[in-house]
Amino acid sequence: MTQEHASRPLEVACPQCRKKVAWIEDNLHRPFCSQRCKLLDLGAWADESHRIAGEPAMDETEIDEMIMRAERGQE
Ligand SMILES: [Zn+2]
Numbered sequence: 222m223t224q225e226h227a228s229r230p231l232e233v234a235c236p237q238c239r240k241k242v243a244w245i246e247d248n249l250h251r252p253f254c255s256q257r258c259k260l261l262d263l264g265a266w267a268d269e270s271h272r273i274a275g276e277p278a279m280d281e282t283e284i285d286e287m288i289m290r291a292e293r294g295q296e
Contacts, residue, residue, distance in 0.1 A: 228291075228294070230244055231243070231244040231287065231288055231291045232244065233251065233252045233284070233287075234252075235252065235253050235254040235255075235258050236252060236253065236258075236262055237253055237258035237259070237262045238258055240254045242254045244284075244288065252284065
């Protein structure tokens with residue numbers, strides 16, 4: 222029996238630059254594509270403390286849900 226690797230990795234868009242990011246454990250900066258984007262985003266939030274509270278790009282609960290769904294193979 223061949224051991225197939227769990228399908229293709231889930232991809233998310235980097236909240237900072239919109240680059241596709243593979244949601245894998247190796248990517249310590251997910252959902253950002255890099256530490257640079259992660260810091261830029263955090264910096265933006267710190268700078269704009271008065272930023273209008275709109276919808277956050279995606280909160281962790283949603284991401285968890287997406288992953289669970291992807292793992293069960295129902296996208
Ligand atoms: Zn990025």
